[in-house]
Amino acid sequence: MNVNVKTKKTRNVVLALVLGAVLVLAIIFVGAAAGESRLNSANPTVRPGSPSAGGSAGNQTPESGPQLERRTPSDPLALGAVDAPVVMIEYSDYRCPFCGVYARKTQPEIVKKYVETGQLRIEWRDLPVFGDSSVNAAVAARAAAAQGLFWEFNEAVYAAAPEKGKAELTEPVLVKFAEQVGMPDLAKFTADLKSAELQALVKADLAEGTALGLNSTPTFVINNQAIPGAQPLEVFIQVIDEALAQAK
Known part of the structure; x- marks a missing residue:
């Protein structure tokens, strides 16, 4: 027992x-x-064709995913050498306050450290998620690009952007920004605000971002890895340095 x-x-x-x-x-x-x-979730991979998104995400391969880099020579919406080892794609909205924070505080440091040294190229994409006013502002920036002043116009808009809330970018306000940056032909700029061609280019960028499942701004993409939001400079440095190491 x-x-x-x-x-x-x-x-x-x-x-x-x-x-x-x-x-x-x-x-x-x-x-x-x-x-x-x-x-x-902190550093998601960009994937094309989410269930809620339509359209094409561009050329892609199973190994690398969507090929988002354009590397178009003399692209007025790009900063840096066309053959830079790393490309960072920025999806932004001119009425987005966080896009303004990035443009004022972080981008100048990235340009100084990486773009001016030939290591990085920045390519702009319009992602106007805040309605018709956002679309109109994006068209205005492309009208400025037609006269060689895209980044000057971009900087002026974001320099005046509020810390909170959305900027009121009416046509008269956009024309004032054009005057501020010294637009050579204001009459052409004003006419281009109604350009169907420029509107189509903006909407094509929007379709690209939507097809990738992007619905918030700013979003940055490096090697198909997304950096969501106006992250601290240190986050960008880490991701860019890793991409540079992979490119060697």
């Missing part, structure tokens, strides 16, 4: 140890999965 009791106790102890080990392994597995999920 005593032997049977001891045997049962021994079995219970062994069973408890086995169940405890299984529980520990389960906790470790769940924790690792949660950690991976947080990492992916």
